[in-house]
Amino acid sequence: MSSVLKFYSDTDLGAIEARPFKVFNERSLEKIPQLAKLSEAQRFEMKVVASVLPFRVNEYVINELIDWSNIPADPIFQLTFPQKGMLAPESYERMAELHRRGADKAHISALAKELRDGLNPHPAGQLEMNLPRVNGEVVEGLQHKYRETVLFFPSQGQTCHSYCTFCFRWAQFVGDKDLRIASNQKDQVLGYLREHPQVTDLLVTGGDPMVMKTKNLAQYLEPLMEDDSLAHVQTVRIGTKALTFWPYRFVTDNDADELLDLLTRLVKSGRHVAIMAHYNHWRELETPIAREAIRRLRETGVEIRSQGPLLAQINDDPDVWARLWKTQVQLGIIPYYMFVERDTGARHYFEVPLARAANIYREAMQQVSGLGRTARGPSMSAGPGKVEIQGVAEIQGEKVFVLRFIQARNPDWVQRPFFAKYDEQATWLNHLKPAFGEEKFFFEDEYEAMQAGNG
DSSP: OOSSEEEEEESOOEEEEEOOOOEEEESSGGGOGGGSOOOOOHHHHHHHHHSSSSOOHHHHHHIIITTTTTTTOOOOHHHHHHOOGGGHHHHHHHHHHHHHHTTTTHHHHHHHHHHHHHTTOOOTTTTTSSOOETTTEEEEEEEEEETTTTEBBGGOOOSOOOOOOOEEEEEEEEGGGGGOBBBBHHHHHHHHHTTOTTOOOEEESSHHHHHSSSHHHHHHHHHHHHOOTTTOOOOEEEEEOHHHHHHHHHTSTTHHHHHHHHHHHHHTTTTTEEEEEEEOOOGGGGHHHHHHHHHHHHHHHOOOEEEEEEOTTTTTTTTHHHHHHHHHHTOEEEEEEEEOOSSSTTHHHHHHHHHHHHHHHHHHHSOGGGGGGGOOEEEEOOOSSSEEEEEEEEEEEEEEEEEEEEEEGGGGGBOEEEEEOSSSSSSGGGOOOOOOSSSTTTTHHHHHHHHHHOO
């Protein structure tokens, strides 16, 4: 494939050149040229936080997406670079003290593990309730929370081109095998799908499956086109941030054409193929290479759907979301979800109260046309299921949150409205109390029984 490809953008016609993928992590943080402009104190703070939370960023993000004249407020800088406030003050000070006195790697690693264990590394019952079993044995690399959908974590895709500082799957990236969900056992994964005909949707996730070579991704997807016993798997979703962090994956990487051919064949086999693109800010859509990647993907027949959480420091502004959704619709991307930041990792730094989240969603929706109003939210991916905040109302003199399940562990819960007392400080489902004098929400007893059954 030629290293120079023609592209068409809204503004001009030019050429996109292939570029090498160069990445920085916590060991090479100080080699990033732009950081030399920051104070020594700022660089030290980054080093301390990167000892606990995973850090990885590439040159495309550094050079093309971050406005270095607006540090530290720049949203993409906040999205990718560690900040002091991402650790609780006591945790930060303990780790900072080790660095000040030049502690060895073993002591730093031991404290990092202790601090990580206190950050709820696998929220919403991911390890306790979502791992499927056959004959009492866990099927590695899968999660099966909802009846129709199985998540698959291919071991070759358990990293990303860059890491998001808010990532709810941060535990996949810290080198602790006990926290990692992954498998390269193709036959075991496909066998599980064959034995569960109720599964219609396969979500390939990570990490990021798009860090994989096409030949590795193909070994999991091609059997869907060839094996009649997998015909019930009608939808394939691929979760990725590559359209933001490394759009060259779809344009100039050595096997970009092979990747697009694989997706084209999967679509032609009769499967609905959805690229679940993770976006947090409209800035991610502005570069020519990002738009060319979107154009090439859409030519394969796949659908691109966008999702991402509402985050303090990054996008807690209705105008940001409205511009993001408008731009996505213009480019042929379907807005899909606005999530609430999960109760894990640096959540205290990023979380937005549910009441404010509902207002931001409402005000953003007021600015877009019907084609942009496909985004559901704000949605909490909690233990019982995906709970959407539909709004705030006053009923029988009581101010309440109006809630519903978009998806749930028990399908009977889906679309059933329920109500919680209005609380301006609440940021997650477990902070809410039932309205109208009820002792429990309607699903709680059954959910507690599910938890006990997986204990």
